[in-house]
Amino acid sequence: MGVSEKAIERASKLAARYRVDKPGKFRLKDCDPDDTMGFGPEAKGRAAELLAAGVDHLADLQEKLYAQDRWGVLLVFQAMDAAGKDGTIKHVMSGINPQGCQVHSFKSPSAEELDHDFLWRTNCRLPERGRIGIFNRSYYEEVLVVRVHRAFLDKQKLPPKLVTKEIWDERYEDINAYERYLSRNGFVIRKFFLNVSRGEQKKRFLERLENPSKNWKFSLADADERGFWNDYMDAYDAMIRATSTRHAPWYVVPADNKWFTRLVVAAAVIDALEGLDLAFPKVDAAKLRELAAAKKALLAGK
Ligand code: ATP
Ligand code: MG
Numbered sequence: 001m002g003v004s005e006k007a008i009e010r011a012s013k014l015a016a017r018y019r020v021d022k023p024g025k026f027r028l029k030d031c032d033p034d035d036t037m038g039f040g041p042e043a044k045g046r047a048a049e050l051l052a053a054g055v056d057h058l059a060d061l062q063e064k065l066y067a068q069d070r071w072g073v074l075l076v077f078q079a080m081d082a083a084g085k086d087g088t089i090k091h092v093m094s095g096i097n098p099q100g101c102q103v104h105s106f107k108s109p110s111a112e113e114l115d116h117d118f119l120w121r122t123n124c125r126l127p128e129r130g131r132i133g134i135f136n137r138s139y140y141e142e143v144l145v146v147r148v149h150r151a152f153l154d155k156q157k158l159p160p161k162l163v164t165k166e167i168w169d170e171r172y173e174d175i176n177a178y179e180r181y182l183s184r185n186g187f188v189i190r191k192f193f194l195n196v197s198r199g200e201q202k203k204r205f206l207e208r209l210e211n212p213s214k215n216w217k218f219s220l221a222d223a224d225e226r227g228f229w230n231d232y233m234d235a236y237d238a239m240i241r242a243t244s245t246r247h248a249p250w251y252v253v254p255a256d257n258k259w260f261t262r263l264v265v266a267a268a269v270i271d272a273l274e275g276l277d278l279a280f281p282k283v284d285a286a287k288l289r290e291l292a293a294a295k296k297a298l299l300a301g302k
Helices: 005-018 041-068 085-092 139-143 150-154 167-184 198-210 212-217 220-243 258-274 285-300
Strands: 072-079 101-105 132-136 187-195 250-254
Touching (some): 005 041, 072 258, 085 258, 167 220, 198 220, 250 258
Parallel strands (some): 072 132
């Protein structure tokens, strides 16, 4: 299905609105989790149509990415619990050939993982060229949950003299260098913070408690983390300011309305892929002759 230039331009504008292009001026408290660009619930139907068209277009782009086998794409998702990471990943990637897409969730680190440097476990899971890799949580937990709960840092077995008050700034610096390295190797990085409000999170937790089909999603630990809300917001705020770069920007996506969240993420992924000049590899004259001969042989045989 063809997608008009206008639709692509609109996706690009929508994405740009939520991309952190001026990290020095960024303040999380200025971002409204309930923002829908003024559209009310009546826009949901139209948004679903746009998302469906976007998902189709994404599937086309991904096929070219795979065929061309030059660029790779890494999408990083971070959020408080119940912000909708899983649903967003599911919906936005729903049209994509599973062979071209790899999703990894990063939980509390294992003993083996703690025996390595903090980028090791995610590094093992980076996408190959031609693929879209999705990190559901990522090395950014190292400056989020680990910063909020110092006990996690203590478990990392770092030599004590390396653990100073500079550690978070050092980690930002290392992450930026790592992402620059990846981008210089042809890996395009886009990072999404799904910005849900504390009130909306409460509503979604209550839904998980009241709806038997959602009970499994509720964990007491998630509810405990609500108590650290402000610490998390401070950690996100500092992280986004320090690690939003041209080659690996953060998108702060309003997440109180799921239909809007999905639209913005789809638009940002389309925008990133559109920037790559993807095309099916050209078949050269020798290959064309080979194809013609194969066709002739097939037609001549039984
Ligand atoms: P779900 O939607 O299934 O709840 P989830 O991503 O929240 O998905 P959980 O198993 O509930 O998965 O939680 C994983 C937990 O692991 C999170 O609380 C996260 O902060 C924590 N975690 C991730 N990386 C690290 C890390 N490097 N150090 C310590 N904790 C981590
Ligand atoms: Mg969880």
